[in-house]
Amino acid sequence: MTEDSTAAATATTAIETEEQDTTTTPLAAAPSELRIEHEQRQQKQREEIHALNKETLHHLLYQMVLIRRFEEKAAEAYTLGKIGGFCHLYIGQEAVAVGSISALRPDDYVITSYRDHGHAIAKGIPADEVMAELYGRAGGCSAGKGGSMHLFDRDVNYLGGHGIVGGQIPLGTGVAFASKYQGTDRATLCYFGEAAVNQGAFHESLNMAQLWKLPCVYICENNQYGMGTSLQRAMSLQNVSEKACAYDVASEFVDGMDVLAVRAATERAVARARQESLPTLLEIRTYRFMGHSMSDPGNYRTRSEIEKFQERDPIKLFRENLKTQNMLTDEENASIEARVKDEVERSAQFADSSPEPAPEELFAHVYANPIVNSEQ
């Protein structure tokens, strides 16, 4: 599937049922204003491209394309019944995970919500293991017992995949506390959606992080909807980055369709975490092109709204800018697409051939001291 064909496939198969709010609310910014603002940002991206070498730029493009194609394959596998349960796609938001994680060292931590496939791949979990986890197979990164929402891999410091909205925010705060307590300069990136900002846990965490000077970067991926409810209908102060001032936390508003802007803002926040042991709140404005999950009929927004945001597809724009700046040839682009295709195909074959988890594994990884048998 191309970016364009992904774009067309917005509503997905109804397998699970979720409560739908069918009232559409116009977004605050008019599309024409967004276009002007975006043109200015694109010009900035074209300039910033020259600050990075070709290898880094190609790596960023490769990772975004990999996440896009991986999820298109996952959507196909879902409709074939190979993946069950909830499955939340990240299509449209790839620049956020790829740009921000590219600013990290391998020993830094990442923790996120259930919309977690992109972050897992960007942090270094092999695509094979992510796909096998979606299939619920033993070769998956959580041994097939976590599924789409609970990807986890301690080896690459990827601490989930969490299903409770906002639940990972205090956990990420605790991880940052541990890094500081142990005397390291590791940073933690803690991601959440804008709907999680209405949870008390967000406010308690930011307060504590500033008070205790914790090296945590809070990344709000503001895709403008929490399930079928638009930000305008759910939040009194819609500029999430402004909420940081209530806790004296540093903050930035970032264009989430620009992978280089995300990378640069995260670099500044990570430097603050490492050098000053201080938190930052980044509000990264993005948009999800697909439904909330695979069961979302999408009645709460119009097709034309989706199409407006698809003009700002982060992959399409980055690729075009790389080409106009002579940093990507057609052959190099074709080679990236071919390598991604191979990697995704291999991941699906790996998942298909991986066994189901053994029944005796049911209680493993549940408690620190598992009950060996029921008679003890």
Ligand SMILES: Cc1ncc(C[n+]2csc(CCOP(=O)(O)OP(=O)(O)O)c2C)c(N)n1
């Ligand atoms: C505590 C809690 N309340 C409600 C839900 C149901 N729920 C699942 S996703 C979601 C919307 C979250 O939206 P947002 O935080 O913006 O993240 P996005 O899905 O847009 O990435 C809700 C309400 C939940 N999982 N946990």
Ligand SMILES: [Mg+2]
């Ligand atoms: Mg959201």
